[in-house]
Amino acid sequence: MSDFEPTIVAFFCNWCTYTAADLAGTSRLAYPPNIRIVRVMCTGMVDPKYVIKALLDGADGVLVSGCNPGDCHYINGNYKARRRIKLLKEIIEQFGFEPQRLRLTWIGASDGIRFAEIMREMTEQIKHLEPSAARLKMVI
Ligand code: FES
Numbered sequence: 001m002s003d004f005e006p007t008i009v010a011f012f013c014n015w016c017t018y019t020a021a022d023l024a025g026t027s028r029l030a031y032p033p034n035i036r037i038v039r040v041m042c043t044g045m046v047d048p049k050y051v052i053k054a055l056l057d058g059a060d061g062v063l064v065s066g067c068n069p070g071d072c073h074y075i076n077g078n079y080k081a082r083r084r085i086k087l088l089k090e091i092i093e094q095f096g097f098e099p100q101r102l103r104l105t106w107i108g109a110s111d112g113i114r115f116a117e118i119m120r121e122m123t124e125q126i127k128h129l130e131p132s133a134a135r136l137k138m139v140i
Pocket residue numbers: 013014015016041042043044065066067071072073074075077078
């Protein structure tokens with residue numbers, strides 16, 4: 001069994017997923033420590049450059065998570081994020097990254113349990129992919 005511990009950069013919407021992360025913490029729910037959280041006001045403000053830069057700088061995965069459809073505090077930011085992530089999956093492939101390294105989820109503010117589950121799922125998914133090519137180049 002590999003001892004690879006991935007680094008996952010996570011862009012979390014302040015109003016929903018970040019609050020769910022806080023709830024998971026205060027509820028003492030266990031989840032892997034592989035996530036590096038970047039709090040944003042809305043998933044709609046996650047510029048594609050942020051995702052590409054995170055991967056090129058050695059992140060093994062990128063997770064973008066925000067409010068459930070219909071709950072975005074800026075009306076349609078999460079729908080914009082959904083369109084961008086779909087395109088970004090194709091773009092990161094051109095850079096040599098597997099599209100599974102990028103994931104978009106919706107986690108409501110009161111859903112600490114789902115938050116912990118998704119963090120476990122994402123970490124396992126990335127572990128199966130092995131370290132990213134960019135990370136390996138940095139080590140060499
Ligand atoms: S405010 Fe949460 S995704 Fe837009």
